[in-house]
Amino acid sequence: MSESEHMSSDVSAKQLEDLHNALANWVFDAEVPPLSPLALLHKTGPLTPLLDTLDINFNLASVKQDCLRKYNEHREKMKGVLSQNKGLINISVDLVSLESNESRFCVRAHFIDNDWNLIDLILNQTSHRSDDTNVVLEVLKDWGLDGKLLSLTGYPYLANSAKGSLIKEVRNVLLKGNLFQVQCFSDVLSEMVNSSLKMIVGIVDKASPWISPIPVHLSIFTLKEILHFKDSGLFSPENIYGHEEEVPSEYEWAKIKAISEMNDQIYTIFQPLYKVKKPTGNFFLPRLLEFYSYLVQESKSSDEFVKEVVRKMLKTYDMYWDKMYLMLSICAFLDPRYKMKFLEFSAKKFQWAQWDEKVATVYDTIQRLYDSYGVENDRKEYVLGDSDLEEGEDEGGSGMHKDQELGSFMAKLNTIKELKEYTCSQKPLQHDTNPPKKSDLQLYMEEPVLQPKNKNFAVLPWWKDNSLKYPKLSRMARDFLAVRFSIGTWYDVPEDSKVAGLDEELMEALSCTKSWKSAYDFN
Known part of the structure; x- marks a missing residue:
């Protein structure tokens, strides 16, 4: 018996099955090399010479069926989860x-x-x-x-x-x-940015023919490139002599620069959201109110062009806010560092019209939601006490986020810093020595907001550790902190x-x- 014949006879049905499974798992592997799985379905694929050498009776065309079989097996497992x-x-x-x-x-x-x-x-x-x-x-x-x-x-x-x-x-x-309906904020932000770019598209068209390669798509990165050429002297008087009417004027260059700087600031504000792979729902309201603070600040600019850009952005923002403030506020309420304080503070800071009615609506909705949650029969009593979790960032997500510094620019806004000063100035509620039995919602609302000693705070582990203390409210937190705002x-x-x-x-x-x-x- 030849060596190849011996090897072929030694390959059992179980081994062939294992090989099929291994190949299917390899195709599904997240770390697979940049090789198209389609190559496995052809006789000229990269595994064919190896299998021929081993003299294994293996049909590469069956890899697709193996993959679909494993997919269906995993699918049933996920349904169970x-x-x-x-x-x-x-x-x-x-x-x-x-x-x-x-x-x-x-x-x-x-x-x-x-x-x-x-x-x-x-x-x-x-x-x-x-x-x-x-x-x-x-x-x-x-x-x-x-x-x-x-x-x-x-x-x-x-x-x-x-x-x-x-x-x-x-x-x-x-x-x-x-x-039920959550509007994706990435779409809203994209609409704002694209609206600002449209206001200078004609100006950019003037500058584009002078640049190589000519920009084919207008974006905030395109603006940076164009401004770089401007700063390098491409549009100096000697270079554009005789073509002054064909290139942007200094006033028009100022518009390009203003749009570029505004979008840079917007990116700075929302950068923490883009760095976290899976942000929990409480992560959004503070950043949105920082953004609103920036727009309010820019709306007072002496530059009429900037004021017009901001006016359009504020209109889009207000439409989003009217639809989403309730869900955003509920998720922020479930962050023990904010509760209702962030919304109350922001309403006073920005002097929102009818803000007291909106805050009352949030309170009422939270109470009705809380009432809709039942308590499990095996509920255990929990001794009330202080709790402060000091977890670090989980780079894979899982709802653990650092309160990252937003850069020196954000020091001009300080909405989050002002909130901390505001909450620290609030006197804690005095507790009766013989209080009537209260719900965990009442206890959560009456206790002071959490002031973590470490700026790295993890909201999900905090709720996990406090789920016995707040049995009903923790169930509500589990559901709402997973809401996708973007x-x-x-x-x-x-x-x-x-x-x-x-x-x-x-x-x-x-x-x-x-x-x-x-x-x-x-x-």
Whole structure:
């Protein structure tokens, strides 16, 4: 018997099965080298010579079936994870664009698991269709999420008529759907930035022919490049002699510079959100109010052009705020460092019209939400006392964020710093020596806001450690801190080199399974 014949006979059915599984797992591996899995399906693929040398009777064309089989196995496991999760689920929908210009319709689930980890899973990723509403409903039904949904983020990607039908079809939505729709702030911010760029597009068109290569897409980075050429002397009087009317005037250059500087400041404000892969819901309100503080400051500029740009931004911001202040405030309330103090302080600082009514609405909504949560039968009594967690940043997300310094620019605004001074100046409530039994919501609201000794604060571990102290409120925190206010900064999209040419089934299997394996160890 030859060596190859001996090796072939020694390969058992179990070993072949293990090889199939290993190859399927390799395709799904998040750290796989930049090699298209499609290559495994061809006889000329890179594994063919190796398998021929080993004389293993192995059909590479079956790799797709192996991948789909493993995908379905993992899918059933993830359904089990979601069914066993005690909290509600938040859903986001988005159109994900690959480098090949193909759009993929992506449905994700966001929730905090039973061990207080923030989990993000791709449930479905398919080619964009005209009936995306039906896709969402099918996904919710297939995954058994119909009665467990709290919020849907990214609804502008659905047809307007779909919003009502989704709320109507989905059961157990809190407060009759008032908290169901969450507008993606990345879309709002993009609208503001693009609106400011449109105000100088004609000026940029004047400068573009003088630059090599000519900018093909106007962006805040394009402005930096153009201003760099200006500062380097490209548009000096001697260079543009005889063409003065064809290039931007000094007044127009000032407009380009103003837009560039404004967008730099906006990026500085929101940079912490872009650095955190999976920000929890409490992370957004402080940054939004810093942004509002900046816009208010710039609205007093002596430059009429700047004032006009800011006026448009404030109009867009106000529309977003009117829709989202309730959900944003609830999530900030569930941060023990803020509670209602941030909203109350900001309302007074900016002298909002009818602010007392809005604050009262937030209070009333929190109370009604709290009342809708039942307490588990195995509730244990907890001795009230001070608690202060000093955890560091979890770079992988999980809702643990540093209060990062926002740079010297933010020192001019100081909204968060002013809030801390405001809360420290508030006298703590005097407690009766024989108080009547109070709910954990009342206790949470009456206790002073948390003043962590360390600036690195982790909200999810804090709630995990205090879940016995606040049994009902902690359940509410688990649901709301997983709400997605922005979905455009951290999506995991497979590189084109790994999915190019794959059929619909295999592409979805690859995207979903990579997402699941990044959250859970299937081994």
